[in-house]
Amino acid sequence: MRTRVTCALVLLAACSSPPGALTEADRAALRELSEEFSRQFVAGDWAAVAKLYTEHASLMPPGAPAVKGRSAAMATLAVLPKTTEMSFTLEEIDGRGDLAFVRGAYKMTMVIPGAEGPVVDKGKFLEIRRKQQDGRWLIAVDIFNSDFPPGAPAPEGGPPERALSGSESTQNA
Secondary structure, eight states: OHHHHHHHHHHHHHHTSOOOBOOHHHHHHHHHHHHHHHHHHHHTOHHHHHTTEEEEEEEEOTTSOOEESHHHHHHHHHTSOEEEEEEEEEEEEEEETTEEEEEEEEEEEEEOTTOSSOEEEEEEEEEEEEEOTTSOEEEEEEEEEESSOBTOOOOTTSOOBOBOOGGGOOOOO
């Protein structure tokens, strides 16, 4: 009897142990998701961008209320000005089991109607990602904000660098 109880306790403990650390394959898949996001965002392929978010994703853009759901997140992103370049610097990737976070910096070049030339925005982001049953990682929570105050003046000798304000949002053509 005592052996059965001991075996049952060992099995119970094994089933309730915390999930394991991310594998190198998980980290590679998380990095690839960021690269895919950048490619599809610059292409303006909102259907492809939408597939990178979970169905009930939360998006927290700067200067605007948070939105919930894949469709609402895409509607919010799709009205940003045309983006011609986007790059990410991934500073930290960590997680356990089917939950991970990615923290980093972004740089994007946009064409804003009425601006004299391209506008560059630099900022930071934090994403929470969930591993799906099919092994894909998707964005569940996404927050980003600019390093520049809205309407910051252009630096001498280069394209304007500033945060995007609500009045500059327009359909990404």
